[in-house]
Amino acid sequence: MYKLPLPMTHGIKYTANVFKAIKRGLNLNTHQLPKQPVPDLQDTVEKYLRSVKPLLDDYEYCQTEAVVEKFMQNEAPILHKKLLEKFKNTDNWMTEWWINKAYLGYRNPVIVHSSPGTIGPQMNFREPYSFITNAARIVIAISEYDKLVKSGKIKQEFVRNEPLDMQPYGMFLGSHRQPAPICDKLLHNNDAKHIIIICNNNFYKLNIIDESGIMPENSLKASLKDIIDRSQIEGDPVGILTGNHRDVWAEDYNILISLGNNKNNIKDIETSLFALCLDKNMPQEAFNCKNVSSVRAVQCLTGYSTDVNAANRWHDKTVQYIISEDGCVGMLYEHSPCEGGPIAILQDYVLKYLARRENAARKELDKSFPRATLLKFELNERIRESISQASCAVNELSEDTDMVCFKFKDFGFEMIKSLKLSPDSFIQMAMNTAFYKVQGKPPAHYETASLRRFHNARTECIRSTSTDSVYFAKLLISNDSTQAKKQAMLKAIDTHKKIVSEAVIGQGVDRHLFGLKMIALEEGIQLPEFYKDAGYTRSTHFTLTSSQVAYKTESFMCYGPVAPDGYGCCYNPRLQDIFFACSSFNSCPTTNTEDFANALQETLREMLELAKS
Structure with missing residues (x-):
């Protein structure tokens, strides 16, 4: 999620000892869990290319394709093989790296x-x-x-x-x-x-x-x-x-x-x-x-x-x-x-x-x-x-x-489910479209996916922006027919559901690419050009960070944006309402939290009307 300094190995061992100490004193799992998998390399790069396409112009995308092809012909297979070795020799190949990179090695203030x-x-x-x-x-x-x-x-x-x-x-x-x-x-x-x-x-x-x-x-x-x-x-x-x-x-x-x-x-x-x-x-x-x-x-x-x-x-x-x-x-x-x-x-x-x-x-x-x-x-x-x-x-x-936080009272996940739609995908597409409305471009959209079905695992990134989500956003603000807008919305929601289903079973993009990068750094291998390419840098500069954190009470979670020119949006979907916590930085001249929050509410209402039509 974050752009951080490189982790240092002296912190990794210490963190591992903390986990071991907790497990020795407390075992809350009565059923065994599988290890977090390492995805197929070819599958990862294909998903990666699909995810960056809506964020690049045609020339940039051609350049990224060339960089990916070179990566696959040279460093990627070597790094992937070494990552598979780490998978065999650890209970989780990613967690210690991630804790030290995304959290303990993060140098900015923890607040916000x-x-x-x-x-x-x-x-x-x-x-x-x-x-x-x-x-x-x-x-x-x-x-x-x-x-x-x-x-x-x-x-x-x-x-x-x-x-x-x-x-x-x-x-x-x-x-x-x-x-x-x-x-x-x-x-x-x-x-x-x-x-x-x-x-x-x-x-x-x-x-x-x-x-x-x-x-x-x-x-x-x-x-x-x-x-x-x-x-x-x-x-x-x-x-x-x-x-x-x-x-x-x-x-x-x-x-x-x-x-x-x-x-x-x-x-x-x-x-x-x-x-x-x-x-x-x-x-x-x-x-x-x-x-x-x-x-x-x-x-x-x-x-x-x-x-x-x-x-x-x-x-x-x-x-x-x-x-x-x-x-x-x-x-x-x-x-x-x-x-x-x-x-x-x-x-x-x-x-x-x-x-x-x-x-x-x-x-x-x-x-x-x-x-x-x-x-x-x-x-x-x-x-x-x-x-x-x-x-x-x-x-x-x-x-x-x-911060702009509010309770959206028009409907909750019960209404969305009654229309046979995924509440998470529906809401995420509303956020994605709201960003397009206020910024005039698609976001590099990070949604958190939990990997708790795996042993000692943390999260994967759901790359929620797709060519289908961008097409829907453009169509929604156009004068096209209601039916065309509805079909575009349903396709964007279905595409998002597919991306989610892959991420939650450990078949996402970002953690695999992160693992390959960490192997290169630990092995002293020169960092591949892939990680400097516009496709990678732009798609990991997350201008919209979102997550669903569900409470049964009237509570909600909040956080700041992870990019200086981005938005944060956490939400608690309940039966009849949805709590949202939206954020951006006042110092950024191109973002405005109130505009985003208003666009989000407007889009939710428009999407419901489309779903009912």
Whole structure:
């Protein structure tokens, strides 16, 4: 998905050890899974040529065909043979490369660029007691969910008759991304008994699990109230450092842990189960030009600004739950350990727990509650200067992030299915067409395909743009007949369904080409001209990044674009409605999130009318 620096081998081994440690302590798969296949080389290049054709003019396409032919005659068979050897000698030929390339080796800030946010429905905390009560219940819900996972009692999921890998459910709670030069490290603590609570930039460690179980609600509420009372004075904004460029943060990290007790403080953060961010209320002016969902998206992704909540975070922590008195309940997760599906399950679990406890009888706070430990950071002038620089960088990125999030109420996937159409393909073609409407050209469109039917696998790219999708987009904005438009739409949807069906069984394009490239780099083979050709560079500069993350609750996931001139679009399709989170960068003169969102809604309505005609 990303254009990143090359991975370094020193990070790969470390990541492999993390996976092995988790598997030794927890096996959630009752059915064995096959290995992720290496596709047939000829099939891959044929699919590749079909995918780049709508993105190139005739001359460029002829050039790309020549480059592909040369690649197939020279380097490709050699690299493919070596990749097949790696397939035989590993449980998954792609995963370690991918984690280090797409995530741990990614050097841009994790916020906006990599870590997705989850936004729940707006809450109504009528008084501070209600806010503290719900914060305590979030902690208990997550702790109970972690207990459920570790018990091994969660049932293995299936797609039709094929089992899915459940190990990602054991990956995110207790995990942490540790900064390091060039390539970060992924840590995991299977036995986490404490959490980190961040309030007004102050960090606290609270033990929530002992031999008697999870801390009772009344004790937890008293502990949280005590933390809020002790946090009236704003803490040093140390957390802002984690939102900076990864190499800068890695350098600052090494200085930070050399001061006072900071090393132990950070170890407490690294080994915690998750972080709970007790946020300040958002300023009212934030809602002047944006709806509540769009503002909450920025709050969860960046903290909005250093004057509000941007330093009330520790972005290396895999799970940060966010709650504020003005009704925000959301989450930010660091993407290295797993994809969005298990995160969505956790969010639904938490919100259902809150709903079940909503009318529980009010009880007095426990007077003998355990007090959280304040993690007091020692700073020097060098770190204070780094905090100032990181604050500027995070504020600039947050201001540049333009989110438009909304609930599309006209119909949901039930209506689309009633017309015997694939909801995912229908919605993806609407996005694809909306991009064409506002940009006047087809997108290099990345849609995420899960590979959980394979052992220890991550994702494949669905190259959603096709000659058929472009033909439909052009026809839809023309004066052609309704019948011609409908036939073009149905063909575009069918083509997309075929591309999806290939990707989800490990027969896509991008991971195979990525594997061949990694073989060349590791073997010291000169990088083939193929990877410098316009066909490859343009088709991997993803100007539209989309993914379906399904929640049963009124929640949605959001993220930023992966290209400076691109759009991000995540969606949650439900029976009667669809939640969308659209994004672009304000600094790009050629993109506009509101225009894209409006075009998307217009296209969805037009496509439904065509389907009904």
